[in-house]
Amino acid sequence: MPENTTAPSDLASQYAAQVTTDLERNTEEQKRISSEIDALQEQLAVLQRDHAVLVTMQQALGLAPAAPATPEPAADPVAVPAPRKKSSASAGTKRARGKKAQAAPADAKAAKPAARKAPAAARKPDQPTLVDLVRGHLGELREPRSAAEVASALGESHPGRNIKTAVVRTTLEALVAKGQAQRTKQGTSVYYTAADASAAPSAPQSAQPEAGERPEQTA
Known part of the structure; x- marks a missing residue:
């Protein structure tokens, strides 16, 4: 204890x-x-x-x-905080961006007509179009011609023009679709003539035969 x-x-x-x-x-x-x-x-x-x-x-x-007479007013500079100035500056930046955004579509719209006029400016006003050249050349022919032959002939007569066979072929097909030209086929070759050419029905016979084929002989 x-x-x-x-x-x-x-x-x-x-x-x-x-x-x-x-x-x-x-x-x-x-x-x-x-x-x-x-x-x-x-x-x-x-x-x-x-x-x-x-x-x-x-x-x-x-x-x-x-x-200041008393220490309390020393806090006055903080009365206008920096975020307010920053927000006003950002508001001005947004307005400037908005103006640029509105001006951009207008500039784009103005640029489109200029881009469309560029090809027209490349061609002289008195210079005929390729469609006119192809149509006129077909009107002068008495025998069918292929797209390559038409392009070659136009290139020789118009050395200043950049004439390509593919573009001429497309133009010829467009004229055929409009009924302004006729298309005949001999073997694998395609020939074109003017729509009103008198030699159009006999185009395949008047065209030169391809290699390996013999012309038909009459009895």
């Missing part, structure tokens, strides 16, 4: 000593902070007195105040 009563008393003594030490430390800390607060208050009081004296002297000299 005596041993059981001794252990709790020792533990209580340790807690009591710890609490006493903490209280002393807390009290010393409060005294330190209080002394610092007193010193700061004294400094603040001195600054306030000096400030009042300086303001009085400034008013007596009739000078405009160079600084």
